[in-house]
Amino acid sequence: MSRPRPPLDPATRAGAGLLALLLLATLAGPALLPDPAAIDLAHRLASPSAAHWLGTDELGRDLAARLAQGGRVSLLVAALTATLAALLGTLVGLLAGFRRGVVDAVLMRLTDAVMALPLLPLLIVLAAIDPARLGLAPGLTGSPVATIGWLAVIIALAGWTGVARLVRAATLSAAARDHVRAALALGAGPGRVMLRHVLPEVASPVVVATTLSIGQVILVESALSFLGLGIRPPLASWGAMLTGAMDLVWTTPLLALWPGLAIALTVLAATLLGEGLQRRLAAAA
Template structure:
């Protein structure tokens, strides 16, 4: 499928197009967090007890939190963390799942049986309870240097690694199924007859033609990862303060719902909107990449 045809088909899915624009806007706003911070003349880490729970104003467009920190700027910095975790973990899980599915589907036999049994075992594990247990493990007891285990980014990287290690199963199954079909196609059989090696056939002929389900599944995983990060942070096992994320901002606001409800409304609303937009984007990509609708372009 050409890029122009894909864009034309994707543009017909109005909700997916609007979701893509919304996600791009949120990403740009998160990237521009330091610029917004400088323009407002505030410091998102500075505590000012005299400015606690300040209402919206020119200096603080969304008001301040329980420590007098600017809420808008912290939401933007929290978006950087939450969006990074969602995208990085989903991409890592997608790469692992694509590799496993490609190997299992192309070579088949015992390798396929082994990899699929491993996949079945991973699917049988309860993901959220498992992540809660592993997120609570003291890294220093595993031989990790205390300086690294206590670093500000350690909790962020831990969630990315955990989700990547346990969240690849859906992509693996989808890619395996598509590979089983693709390896019987004429262009693959022709490459085999011409003496092309397995690695070249998988990367040059099979992978480009099975990428669509992997792309869609990876896109949908982003929303799930953001929700998982939010749950873990809400339980105090995810992104650790002072590094802000939408999840731990909800955690900090749970005791203030009656006195300062906006502290919970804004991060909760951003999580909700982002997850819905990612799911709608995935639906649009699925329709645009579906080979059964090629003739309708």
């Protein structure tokens, strides 16, 4: 009989609450704030007021509306990337840990090779690839949804390795248990055993790793957008907003303060939540 799991500690609850509050604020933005793309040059760089809660940017666009739109984009990229990386890493780790032998050696050497590459230069190279030249239909490469999806894919291609190594270790442990050996002895196929008996054993560590990766993904997306390789105008993201505020940081520091604060709070919330889930999982083991 497994021990009952302890309740979430205050830090974990604070992280979950802060993350939920940020998500709610970004989702409620369109109903409460002006159009984030509306340009008003007569009121550019305005101070906070009743009409513009956080002021306006260099083109007179409402800063709070841009911040909410940027939050939706950044959080969507983080969620998609973390999910794709978790799926890819889980697949590689399951195959390597369960099949072992040559499959394990090849997949782990591939994982080591990707981990050995410097992250930011690798992402810069991947982000510089034009999806239109890969043979994709024009309608799948120019839309905002396609831009977000492509950015999530390239970050996931560089970020699945940690999940793969974690899942491999958990799979090696799960594969040695009696119920897994019994299923194989009764003639169950490897695919069925992996999905029905091994995957549930490694699901909890994957959830924790995915939660912890959300903050890192937001930082990576912000860095790419800051370098001009991520989200591009007119679509906003917190990293792209920092890029736009770079030339005005000394005269209008609020343009950089708000997106930077949003990034910091989101990373803090995701880290607190992930570490709390990790502690709870370890205490219940």
